[in-house]
Amino acid sequence: MSTEEPRAVDPATPRPRDVATAVPVDPATAVLERFASVTAHVTDNRQPYLLVPAALIVDVTRFVRDHVDIRADALMSLSGLDLLKWPGAKKGEFPFSDLVMTYHLFSYRHARRLTLKVQVPRTAASVPTVTAIWPVAGQFEREIFDLYGVDFPGHPDLRRIMMPDDWVGHPLRKDYAYPTGYGGVVLKRDGQHFDDGPYADPALPKPAKPAAGGAA
Amino acid sequence: MTLEAVTTSGDLMRLSMGPQHPSTHGVLRLIVDTDGEVVSRVQPDLGFLHRSIEKIGECVDWVQFVPYTDRVDYVCAMNSNHAYCTAVEALFGTDPACAVKVPLRGEYIRVLVAELNRISSHLVAVGAMSMDLGAYTPFLHGIAQRETVNDIFEKTCGARLTYNYVTVGGVTHDLYVGAEDDIARFCTELEREMLRFNRLITTNTIFRDRCAGVGTISAEEAIGWGLVGPSLRGSGVAFDVRKAEPYGVYDRLTFDVPVGDNFAGSRGAKGDSYDRFVVRVLEILESIRILRQCLKDMPKPGPQDKPADPDTGWQAEVKKVILRPPKGEIYHRVENPRGETGYHLVSDGTKIPYRIKIRTGSFTGVGIFEHLMRGIMIADIVTIIGSLDIVVPEIDR
Numbered sequence: 001m002s003t004e005e006p007r008a009v010d011p012a013t014p015r016p017r018d019v020a021t022a023v024p025v026d027p028a029t030a031v032l033e034r035f036a037s038v039t040a041h042v043t044d045n046r047q048p049y050l051l052v053p054a055a056l057i058v059d060v061t062r063f064v065r066d067h068v069d070i071r072a073d074a075l076m077s078l079s080g081l082d083l084l085k086w087p088g089a090k091k092g093e094f095p096f097s098d099l100v101m102t103y104h105l106f107s108y109r110h111a112r113r114l115t116l117k118v119q120v121p122r123t124a125a126s127v128p129t130v131t132a133i134w135p136v137a138g139q140f141e142r143e144i145f146d147l148y149g150v151d152f153p154g155h156p157d158l159r160r161i162m163m164p165d166d167w168v169g170h171p172l173r174k175d176y177a178y179p180t181g182y183g184g185v186v187l188k189r190d191g192q193h194f195d196d197g198p199y200a201d202p203a204l205p206k207p208a209k210p211a212a213g214g215a216a
Numbered sequence: 217m218t219l220e221a222v223t224t225s226g227d228l229m230r231l232s233m234g235p236q237h238p239s240t241h242g243v244l245r246l247i248v249d250t251d252g253e254v255v256s257r258v259q260p261d262l263g264f265l266h267r268s269i270e271k272i273g274e275c276v277d278w279v280q281f282v283p284y285t286d287r288v289d290y291v292c293a294m295n296s297n298h299a300y301c302t303a304v305e306a307l308f309g310t311d312p313a314c315a316v317k318v319p320l321r322g323e324y325i326r327v328l329v330a331e332l333n334r335i336s337s338h339l340v341a342v343g344a345m346s347m348d349l350g351a352y353t354p355f356l357h358g359i360a361q362r363e364t365v366n367d368i369f370e371k372t373c374g375a376r377l378t379y380n381y382v383t384v385g386g387v388t389h390d391l392y393v394g395a396e397d398d399i400a401r402f403c404t405e406l407e408r409e410m411l412r413f414n415r416l417i418t419t420n421t422i423f424r425d426r427c428a429g430v431g432t433i434s435a436e437e438a439i440g441w442g443l444v445g446p447s448l449r450g451s452g453v454a455f456d457v458r459k460a461e462p463y464g465v466y467d468r469l470t471f472d473v474p475v476g477d478n479f480a481g482s483r484g485a486k487g488d489s490y491d492r493f494v495v496r497v498l499e500i501l502e503s504i505r506i507l508r509q510c511l512k513d514m515p516k517p518g519p520q521d522k523p524a525d526p527d528t529g530w531q532a533e534v535k536k537v538i539l540r541p542p543k544g545e546i547y548h549r550v551e552n553p554r555g556e557t558g559y560h561l562v563s564d565g566t567k568i569p570y571r572i573k574i575r576t577g578s579f580t581g582v583g584i585f586e587h588l589m590r591g592i593m594i595a596d597i598v599t600i601i602g603s604l605d606i607v608v609p610e611i612d613r
Contacts (some may be wrong), residue, residue: 032497044543045546054528076575077547077560081562102545136441136442138583139583142336163266168558171271172270172271
């Protein structure tokens with residue numbers, strides 16, 4: 001980490017100061033000062049995080065990466081979360097709404113963490129990609145696209161990564177319907193075929209009774 | 217390598233490397249567009265080993281999930297157990313009322329088994345990399361030493377690959393009688409073996425020149441592409457979670473963090489495949505140092521560590537307790553052989569996890585393939601896969 005190239009700074013963001021201050025500023029405070037629509041929260045077990053509007057995520061992540069006192073040069077992890085079954089969930093009210101992306105950032109220079117969250121409605125889940133900020137985001141975003149069905153506009157190669165390309169549904173959503181089969185193979189439960197769902201094979205006969213247990 | 221389709225467009229030929237290719241370290245498939253011997257594009261095709269471990273995590277309780285972490289990375293299952301259990305303990309620790317206290321001897325045993333497994337995992341990594349490049353003998357030497365580790369683990373917990381030994385609150389039971397002697401003997405033997413291994417392969421001119429300058433990754437690239445562990449340190453970034461965010465008893469132990477420094481000399485570059493190889497070899501030696509310190513400092517078994525009657529003793533009390541962590545979330549990470557393994561745990565206060573997200577080193581390691589493998593020779597793909605130490609179950613989970 002000895003070499004440090006000056007990065008191109010987007011004109012929309014303030015120019016980072018050239019010299020690091022003796023006491024590095026608190027990352028959350030700096031972000032809150034710069035972006036009025038970002039709000040600070042804590043989780044139920046007092047872990048601080050910043051809630052960022054989806055449209056601002058690229059600006060905010062570029063700001064925290066390039067700010068000389070924050071220098072969040074690594075995206076440790078990017079995880080999705082479905083709040084559908086969260087206790088007391090009420091639609092349309094944060095934090096009880098829909099899908100949440102959590103960006104765990106780390107600064108190798110200052111050895112400090114920063115957590116950002118983006119909340120999007122499940123019906124129109126779309127978050128701008130941050131692959132331009134950290135290339136590693138491409139992998140994480142593909143995973144979330146696959147398992148949560150979140151669209152990342154601007155992603156260079158947004159495809160399913162774990163599941164087959166023709167899979168129906170996004171498995172980690174809390175309202176995911178378990179498949180009844182795949183590729184002509186029909187799953188059975190209690191000796192009876194599933195006879196509905198996206199993978200039901202119309203060519204297979206439906207068993208008349210649960211005890212019939214005919215082979216697929 | 218199977219010739220799947222002959223041509224795509226222009227002069228490019230599309231090859232399918234894997235998923236049954238021996239040098240792709242498991243069920244990894246690479247779609248390689250080549251122009252003769254020169255690679256123009258590599259696309260990893262993942263998901264062959266997807267077992268939906270994260271989804272399963274939302275159906276079992278917090279402790280029942282531990283055996284599944286074995287399967288996240290079965291080359292270092294002890295470390296995988298350790299990563300998950302420390303994360304759960306950190307989640308409990310956010311509420312002082314339900315903090316989990318691990319006995320000191322338990323912490324030392326965890327570090328002992330984690331470092332033993334790190335050694336065996338690195339031996340497989342460096343052995344398999346040299347085998348991929350045509351040197352079969354070092355692999356067998358590595359596997360022979362790994363057998364000793366497996367024997368120790370088998371005597372400890374009965375399993376040779378997936379252990380389920382480290383658990384929330386400590387380990388499932390104490391080490392067997394004589395384990396300390398076995399580990400001390402293994403350290404001495406391994407040290408001698410590593411000298412032979414280094415003479416055989418690490419300092420071998422053919423091998424060194426083969427890896428020098430192949431797959432060079434700069435420090436900025438490594439950070440931006442999310443490389444972790446030895447792959448990150450190979451690029452010269454002296455970062456180790458055991459040092460930066462100590463967990464367990466790592467803050468009491470003295471060890472160095474080896475970093476890549478153009479070990480191959482004039483033909484190499486900082487952050488090439490040879491640097492990553494050497495960093496792993498050096499980490500084996502550091503792990504031996506850690507093992508010896510643990511053996512020296514580890515407290516003797518106290519009354520709470522003695523085996524009790526599982527039906528009437530304290531274990532029966534423990535069995536009755538159902539773990540309910542506080543409502544909330546945590547991101548906790550540890551240093552595994554393949555780098556930082558992070559757990560993002562979300563709890564809604566019930567005994568079933570609300571969400572378990574596993575961030576693994578191989579998953580991000582695969583992400584750099586397309587960027588790194590442009591304009592290289594086909595044979596160098598194998599070198600780079602080996603040097604990044606990809607383990608496929610960890611990618612697909």
